[in-house]
Amino acid sequence: MLRIFLIMSYILVISVITFLISSLFTYLNTGADRSKILHxxxxxxxxxxxxxxxxxxxxxxxxxxxxxxxxxxxxxxxxxxxxxxxxxxxxxxxxxxxxxxxxxxxxxxxxxxxxxxxxxxxxxxxxxxxxxxxxxxxxxxxxxxxxxxxxxxxxxxxxxxxxxxxxxxxxxxxxxxxxxxxxxxxxxxxxxxxVTPIMKNVPMNFTMKGINYYPKDTPWDMFGDDFKLRTIKKDFKIIRKAGLNSIRIFIPYEDFGSAVVLPEKLEKLRKVLDAAEKNELKVVVTLFDFYGNYDILDWTLNQRHLETIVNTFKDHNAILAWDLKNEPNLDFDQRGKENVISWLEQMLILVKSIDKNHAVTVGWSNTESAHILSDQLDFVSFHYYEDKANFEDDYLVLKKQIPNKELVLGEFGISSYSGLWKPFIGSPEKQATYHQEMQKVLNKNNISFLSWTLYDFESVPSEVVGKLPWRVNPQKEFGFIDIKGNKKPSFKHISK
CATH class of the missing domain: 3.10.450.240 (Nuclear Transport Factor 2; Chain: A,)
Known part of the structure; x- marks a missing residue:
């Protein structure tokens, strides 16, 4: 035991000495870090x-x-x-x-x-x-x-x-x-x-009968790793056959590469626009999805992102309009109303300096905010998820407030969900009745619309509505087609 102890002690001492000598040798043979010399x-x-x-x-x-x-x-x-x-x-x-x-x-x-x-x-x-x-x-x-x-x-x-x-x-x-x-x-x-920018309005000579679109299996991740053009082409045929003429899609800011837009993402977007054109569908492209900073120090990065996308596709036949941001008024409290509006104004100026042929709008989340920038936008887009009984009155008030711009109902719908978290509230039949009655008002007033949405979804990212089950589960069932691919009763009223 004594011999073993002495031998192990000897090996340990030799190892420590060897390590120290090698460390000293390495240090003496290493020059100054050039990156640190040059800051x-x-x-x-x-x-x-x-x-x-x-x-x-x-x-x-x-x-x-x-x-x-x-x-x-x-x-x-x-x-x-x-x-x-x-x-x-x-x-x-x-x-x-x-x-x-x-x-x-x-x-x-x-x-x-x-x-x-x-x-x-x-x-x-x-x-x-x-x-x-x-x-x-x-x-x-x-x-x-x-x-x-x-x-x-x-x-x-x-x-x-x-x-x-x-x-x-x-x-x-x-x-x-x-x-x-x-x-x-x-x-x-x-x-x-x-400097006072001069911006010319682009008239909207097109009545939208459309829908907000995500593929069934990749909601809020349309251009991700599971991008399937065949599925998208099939969905576009369904949409066109249903009597619709337009879609609204979303470009996630970070996913597309932020300031330096990724070429592979642009190619996927091009394929989507080509498929839409082939099916005679016009496209409203919503930019800056999942972006919510608005910091002035980020503005040049935002502009390079926007510049790349708009320059690339401004001449594509499928483009109908650019939507600068989805529901930016929801960021007023956290980011500051003045900051958000200033950011929108600068992005609007840039888009109009690049593309003088397509309309530009903002997808406001309600009628209360829809008047913001209405004199600078080419048409006013608002969303409506309140009681359908109040829709026509709210629309007419907004029309009176903004008489010289076309109003577009950019999102509307109701969930068919009826489960543990919201029992006895929704059903496929109630959803069908909702869309039937909404279509009567839309037709009566000749209102352009983009409903929400084609499919029910199996999952919804937490970034969209959070993690609370009474919010997540209803959000999954706004579609006209269920998760098994069956048309729900509301599909009869998807376009009329």
């Missing part, structure tokens, strides 16, 4: 993507390659982003990485003054058109002129909005290369003027 660890994920277009008229001084130009672009935009964050939070974090010591003085003074005045500024930029005027021979200094910078700003005094503006500004900027960063040495505003 590359502070580089963030894609977070700020205003539309930037470089002038192509050359520059005085040293010739510039693409790698240097990309480095300048990244650091220059990061400097704008860091400044926006600093004035929003009145915090100097990150400023020293993108501004030289002399340039920081003014920034720090302004931040200190804002703190004293209880003033905060939320801002972002939408467009930059920089022109490099000079690149020094040693590659350490750049002079550029950033023309027609579109800036959006909100000024808050003690958390209360006091001023909001969109401006077109021009700047002259000097950048120095320090420790691997292109830092701003000097920035001077040369000109400034307010």
């Amino acid at each position: 590359l660890e502070v580089k963030k994920e894609v977070q700020y993507l205003p539309k930037l277009t470089w002038a192509e008229n050359g520059n005085e001084g040293r010739e510039m390659d693409d790698q240097v130009l990309n480095s300048i672009e990244n650091d220059y935009l990061d400097a704008w982003y860091v400044k926006n964050v600093a004035f929003r939070n009145n915090d100097i974090t990150g400023i020293e990485d993108f501004y030289t010591e002399s340039a920081r003085v003014n920034l720090y003074d302004n931040i200190d003054k804002n703190k004293l005045d209880s003033l905060t500024i939320e801002s972002t930029t939408f467009k930059h058109k920089p022109d490099i005027l000079f690149f020094s021979e040693d590659g350490q200094l750049i002079v550029l002129e950033d023309k027609k910078v579109i800036e959006y700003k909100k000024f808050y005094k003690k958390d209360e909005l006091v001023f909001e503006t969109t401006e077109e500004n021009s700047y002259k900027v000097i950048l120095l290369l320090e420790d691997g960063f292109w830092r701003i040495r000097h920035m001077v505003k040369q000109s400034s003027k307010p």
Whole structure:
């Protein structure tokens, strides 16, 4: 036992010594981390993507390659982003990485003054058109002129909005290369003027008789891994044969890649639109599904997402309209009504600047919010899940309030569920009666409609209605076709 103990002790001591020597050897043969020397660890994920277009008229001084130009672009935009964050939070974090010591003085003074005045500024930029005027021979200094910078700003005094503006500004900027960063040495505003976008209305010369659509087996995940085009084509034939002429589909923001839209998702969407066109169905495309941030610092990311999708499909024959957001008024309490409406306005401006031929709307969750932005939207879309007996009166009130825009009933329906959580309330027969009576009112007033929805679903994601069973279970049975594929009595009244 003593020999065994001595041998094990010897092995343990030798192992520890060997480990220490190897650790020391590894340390002595490892150079400094280049990323830390150059402060590359502070580089963030894609977070700020205003539309930037470089002038192509050359520059005085040293010739510039693409790698240097990309480095300048990244650091220059990061400097704008860091400044926006600093004035929003009145915090100097990150400023020293993108501004030289002399340039920081003014920034720090302004931040200190804002703190004293209880003033905060939320801002972002939408467009930059920089022109490099000079690149020094040693590659350490750049002079550029950033023309027609579109800036959006909100000024808050003690958390209360006091001023909001969109401006077109021009700047002259000097950048120095320090420790691997292109830092701003000097920035001077040369000109400034307010911007008032001009948006033309696109008339809706189409009466919708349609339905909100998800495949039966992939509700709220239409473009996911279980995407089945054959199923979708079959469903479109059912919809068209039932006498409907349009569908409303949903584009989930995160699933499509957020700011950098995934090509495979665009291809799936193209296949869906092609199938709709083949079946003579027009499509209302609802954007930004499952998105609910509205933060100004995210706006450029949102715009790149929207820009990619709208640019890709603006000429597709199946497109009827763009729906900017599904029920954004439900986010008023949590995200702030002013923030949500400002976000919608900016997305509306961008869509209309890209696609001048298709109508744009917002899918409000009720008639009470439907007047918001009605003068800027091409038609007003609202949802109605209240008592059907009040629908016509509520519609006529809204029509009187908004006389010059077409009103579209973007969602309506009733669940056939009758079970433990809501006994004796719903049934397939009651659902059929509901749709029969709603169709009478719709036909009487010639109202465009998109009902909810083609199928019953076996499951509903918690993100949609939460996890409470008395909310989840009724949501599963709004369809005209049950989970076994059988048409319910309400199917007779799906279009008339």
